[in-house]
Amino acid sequence: HIIIGLGGTSSGIPRETGFDITAASEVMAILCLADDLMNLKERLGNIFVGYTFDKKPIYVRDLKAEGAMTALLKDAIKPNLVQTIEGNPAIIHGGPFANIAQGTNSVIATRTGMTYSDYTVTEAGFGFDLGAEKFFDIKCQSAGLSPKAVVLTATIRALKYHGGADLKNLTKPDPEAVKKGLPNLEKHIENIKKFHECPVIALNRFVSDTEEEIEIVRQEAERLGARFAVAEVWAKGGEGAVDLAKQVIDAAENNNKKFTPMYDWNWDIKKKIETVATQIYGAEHVVYTSKAKKDLKKISELGLDASAVCIAKTQKSLSDNPKLLGRPKDFIITVREIEIAAGAGFVIPITGNIMRMPGLPAHPASENIDIDNEGNISGLF
Secondary structure, eight states, X not given: OEEEOOSOGGGOOOEEEOOOOGXXXXXXXXXXXXXXXXXXXHHHHTOEEEEOTTSOEEEGGGGTOHHHHHXXXXXXXXXXXXXXXXXXXXXXXXXXXXXXXXXXXXXXXXXXXXXXXXXXXXXXXXXXXXIIHHIIIIIIHHHXXXXXXXXXXXOHHHHHHHTTOXXXXXXXXXXXXXXXXXXXXXXHHHHHHHTTOOEEEEEEOOTTOOHHHHXXXXXXXXXXXXXXXXXXXXXXXXXXXXXXHHHHHHHHHTOOSOOOOSSOTTSOHHHHHHHIXXXXXXXXXXXXXXXXXXXXXXXXXXXXXXXXXXXXXOSSSSSSOTTOOSSOOSOEEEEEEEEEETTTTEXXXXXXXXXXXXXXXXXXXXXXXXXXXXXXXXXOO
16 A cells, blocks of 8 residues: 655645555456457456546547457466366466455366366365355356356365364364364355255365364265265375266256356446355455445446455454454444456456565575576475
8 A cells, every 4th residue: 555646746646545466457357258359358447447537537548458468468368278186177267366356266267167168167266255256156147158167176174164263273183173064064055045056065184184184074065965075186196076976967968957146247336245244254244334325426437336346354263353262243344445356347346455565484485495507496396
């Protein structure tokens, strides 16, 4: 958060501004939602820049910059075909974070996968409340996609944490903490069903997990009407996901329900925000700061009421408070401001204390990466 333009008229107009991490930038969002090169160009042209001195909106197309921007991205729009450790093809394209952006890969990558395979698996980041909600309500509505099954990845360690266990004790057997953390899993399963999707619970097994703890999760998944499989991909590679794959195929082949988004883009902005907050997060209601209320008015004046909402929220809780673990009740979501991403087709309500320019941890992974005089890289795994 910075103030710029302090050097006189030649340095611009003094104003508050800041930086967004690349993964949360509007250009990243546009790249991931564009259908093709010309749609990319159109979306770039729709980026809202600011106002003229007589308060008329300025877009990138008014600056005649969309052509040059598209030229810079002409290769970036093409998906990357890579090979997994076991020699399988995978498409990697786009990287928006799910807590501060829309959290899914590109529409072009997904459609490419659907063209060349019987089953296409794609990831939506963080919990279902973030990546998956945005996948369904933004990406699927934008691209006309209708998924057949949803895999919800769970871990014993995360359930213990949501059940009140201390971080340093997550590898110790604690069936009671697992049980206490199950309401969090239950809420995510409920959310999946709200989109008329078939949930498959993939328990990502760690070496510290006990059979008793795994059985607790299995029984809860079955009680809630979800398919269940233990995934041991870390230890066994693809072989460790065979049971999970069978469950996913069964769910996809037997899904007779029609995917239904949580909201219609034509609803007003506040209704869309409040629907996600109450139905997906479990909030009691939403409050708006004076800044957010001014932003809502600006959005309406710009004719952007029919935009999707891409809520920026902590990934550590269903609420906007990272300290509220498990399945919090009776909480309030606070929208402190709303940013505009007209080119992407959505607005970004920013909740709680979340930042769109996150920093690195005290000891980032880069500290362990090195290269020797023969070009051999170490520390990647």
